[in-house]
Amino acid sequence: MTLNVDLTSCEQEPIHILGHVQSHGYLVAIKPETYSIVHASANVAELVGQPISELLGQSLDALLAKTDLPVNNLKELLNVGRRGGSWDTINPHQVRIGGRLFNLIIHEHDGLLLLEWEPTGDTSNLPFNQRLIAEALNEVQSSRQLTDLLQNTARRVKEIIGFDRVMVYRFGADWHGQVIAEAKEPQLESFLGLHYPASDIPRQARELYKINLVRLIADVGSTPSPILSSPELSEDRPLDLTHSTLRAVSTVHIEYLRNMGVQASMSISLLYRGELWGLMSCHHYSPRLVDYSARQSARFVSQLLSAALEFRRDAEDQQQLQQSREYGQQLHEQLIADDDVVRALTKRAVTALDLNSATGLVLLFNNQQYHLGKTPDEAAIRDLTTWLKTANPNTFMETNQLPVLYPPAEAYAGVGAGLLAIELSRELNEYLLWFKPERIQQVTWAGNPEKPVSVSENGEVRLSPRKSFAAWTELVRNTTDPWTEVEVSAAVKLREDILQIVTRQANEIRLLNQRLQAAYEELDAFSYTVSHDLRTPLSSIRCYAEILLEEYGQDFNPDARALFQKIMDSTDKMRALIRHILYYSRMGRTEINAQPIDMRKLLESIREEVLISEKDRALKIELDDTPSFNADPTMVTQLFTNLVANAAKYTRPRPEGFVRVSGQQNGDEVVYQVADNGIGFDMKEAGKMFDLFKRLENARSIKGSGVGLAIVKRIVSRHKGKIWYHSEPNRGATFFISFPIDPAD
Incomplete structure (x- = not known):
């Protein structure tokens, strides 16, 4: 029998909508327009002494009748947070309910305001925690070894939260992890150096770790409290707890922690350039609630560590990049000389x-x-x-x-x-x-990672976290x-x-010559077909659509008129695409009319055109040095228009787009750079960058024809120049174009 279940099934589990909260806290979700309660955890009834059925659909007044926080004060608090667009200055807000002091934590998500109450803890350690934070800041600023920095950070976090064990867990390229630093109680065995399979932390859990930098599981053995919803809400839209501090825990993960003997768990995310680099994984062998303020202190220490990781990695990358450029330049000079x-x-x-x-x-x-x-x-x-x-x-x-x-x-x-x-x-x-x-590599795993599935007596297949965490070694x-x-x-x-x-x-002897001749003949036939056989019927389609709209438009309903408008818009797009294809096909045969080009004037004109087309967003186009050279003005205008417009287009997901164009003369060539702060791309997937009609995966959501860069490449080749690029996902892209000072030489 073949089992079709493995731990990759964990990636399908909707852990952000589990429908429960941890038992130590209380949750209420309200509509911001009316302040009426639409979701509440069942244990809220114990907190305020009222059945949940009497609260759902009611206003905040019903909920807060037994707290020392007046309704108007809470509403003002909510208004302040919403106006500022941030809850960081409000959370936590202390409130007394039934003689007990609670931290109120608020956030807004998916059109609802979520209010969470959890007990306050011992605040006597705040001065001590502040001292630990100051020590961590000083250490990050010094030039200590990374291993020492990680080890000392683990020790400081352990002192802040009081857990039995704090580990720094680094992810590999395949998302398996290794413990690279550890602070623990003396009687505990060390996990330092152990590896854990990627299935221990599935993909959707890793995505949540990038959003919620601190995650606490206070009591593995407690019974979570279900979230009840107002009857008028759709049953197929459960409350999204992505940003909740009280979100309950997957049953698979609970079983995993129990198998390890862990009663309380806490994780703190370590990020590098916005991506998950690792975790600080904290274990306690009895239930333990860490106060919100202590968690924030631990989070701040981890953010300092994340900043240190980024600074050190950037410095290493810059050193490697500089050395690579030096060797690359030397090889280039050798190719030209030899x-x-x-x-x-x-x-x-x-x-x-x-x-x-x-x-x-x-x-x-x-x-x-x-x-x-x-x-x-x-x-x-x-x-x-x-x-x-x-x-x-x-x-x-x-x-x-x-x-x-x-x-x-x-x-x-x-x-x-x-x-x-x-x-x-x-x-x-x-x-x-x-x-x-x-x-x-001799990799020591925390238990055999290759037993993800168990079968019950009745033949039911289910996910089963491993029960043994004894060291298990294999050669990779x-x-x-x-x-x-x-x-x-x-x-x-x-x-x-x-x-x-x-x-x-x-140029005269390679096998490409015969194929190029055949390609040129095909391009001639293609150009004729496009210019006559395609453009003529397109014009007819648009003309007939305009006539129908003009003659009978008053009899059409709005939907019909919208459809006719879409027909005309589509023909316009098709005509533009045909124009680009024609330009591309003719580029290989058009004679170059080389003459001196005033690049400053040309680029300022392009900048003005692009800014007008992007007038509805924040975009800055900066021009640095713009050395001149001899080239075909029409082709160079087309080239830089494509590059600058492309750069502007792929910065649209950013709040503020930025494009810089700069040039430099190196001997008998001029090198220009067009850099942006846009979505970038993975260099490992960019081999098809200049292919006709090819687009990279992360650019498919942004409109484009896949022709512009192919035209750019052909123009550069016609001028005996070169084009290359450097980019990283979400870190912008830089295109480099080199032209000989005079292409006739």
Whole structure:
């Protein structure tokens, strides 16, 4: 029998709408317009001495009759928070109910105001916590080792919250985690160094950790209180507890904690560039409620640590980027000086092997193989490139697990478990291949991670967290360190440098000539079809739609008129797309009319046009140095219009868009940069960037034709220039364009 359930099923569990809250607190959800109660946890009845049925649908007056917080005061509190758009200055607000002191925590989500009460704790440690925060701030600002910083942060958080164990848990690329720092009570065994499978924290839980930076489970053994709803609400829309501090816990996770012997749990998120880097995972072996203020202190310490991680990582990335650029520039100069690709890349002081952290390099060029460092043999390389042609449609490929994707590579994993491949010519089987050796790891797991499913006596299959957390060791093979964004970016740039030299050398002799001639003939036929056979019927469609609207529009209902308007809008879009395709097809044959271009004037005109088209949003376009060069004015205008408009378009998800255009003269060429703060893209998925009608996955929600960058690439090539790029998801993108001062030279 095959079981179709595993722990990936956890990712389908709606943990943000479990319909319960933890028993130590109380929750009420109200409509902000009327302040009427639409949801309440069942235990609220115990708090205020009234049945929930008498509260649902009623105003706040009914709820607050037995508290020392007048209704008007609470409404004013809610109004202040809503006007300011933030509850940080209000939370927590202390209120006394039935002689007990509670922290009131408020947030607004999904059109409702959620009010949560939880008992206050001991506040005598506040001065001590403030001292710990000050110490943490001083340490972050110093140049301590990261391991010491993590260890001391774990110790400080343990002192603030009083838990038995605090661990710093770092996620790997596959989302499994490892304990890399720990503070614990002396009698407890150490978990330092243990690994935990990715299924322990499924995807939707990781997403919530990015929203709720602190998560407390005060008593694993307590019975959660159900949330009751007003009868008029739809049953298929339960209360969303994404931002709730009292959100109950998945039964699978409760079982997991019980299996570990944990009675209280707390997690604090560690973020790097807005993404989950790791967690501070805190365990207590008896129930423990951590006061809201203490949780906020712990959260602040973790945010300091997140800032330190980002600062240190950025510094490391900048150093690597600078070194990569220096080697890349040296290789570029060698390619120009030698006019010999093989010599420039493999036989000079700086070789292509120096460009990244690889230990082996193979250059396939002109039916020959050139090997540097430790690489697979020639027969293995021939088989590998045959596989690359069919398995990888892009112009580059990177993996740190080549034997997983290509099983024959297991035979040479000792030299080539990691591959970064750059395609120079698919037809001629020309590639640059970098290799990294296998890094065999002995990984110690907290229990065997490969037993996710159990079967009951009646045959029911269910998720079952492992019950044993005894150390379980395995060897991890066929993997190596991942390739970095900087390494991929440098390889993409080197490919452009090589192709520029190759194109200059082989314009008359390479196999592309015959295919280009056939392509030009097809483009002529295509241009004729588009300009006559397509544009004429489109014009007729629009004309007839206009006539129908004009002659009979008064008899149409609003829906019919809207449909006719959509027909006309669609024809306009199609005509624009045809115009772009025609421009692209003619670009390869149009003669270049090179003349000096006043780039400052040209870019100011483009900036004005783009700002007018984006007038309804906050957008700044900054022009720095704009050196002039000789080129075709029409083509260069089209090129920069596409790049600047694209940059502006992909900043739309940002509250304030920013685009910077700058240029610099380097010897006999001019290099321009167009940088933005938009959505960016993953360099590992950008091999199709300049392909006609191809768009990256994260850009599909933004309107576009997939033609603009193809036109840009063709214009750059016609001017004997180069274009490359560097980006990271959600960190903006930068396009680099180099032009010779005079393309006729």
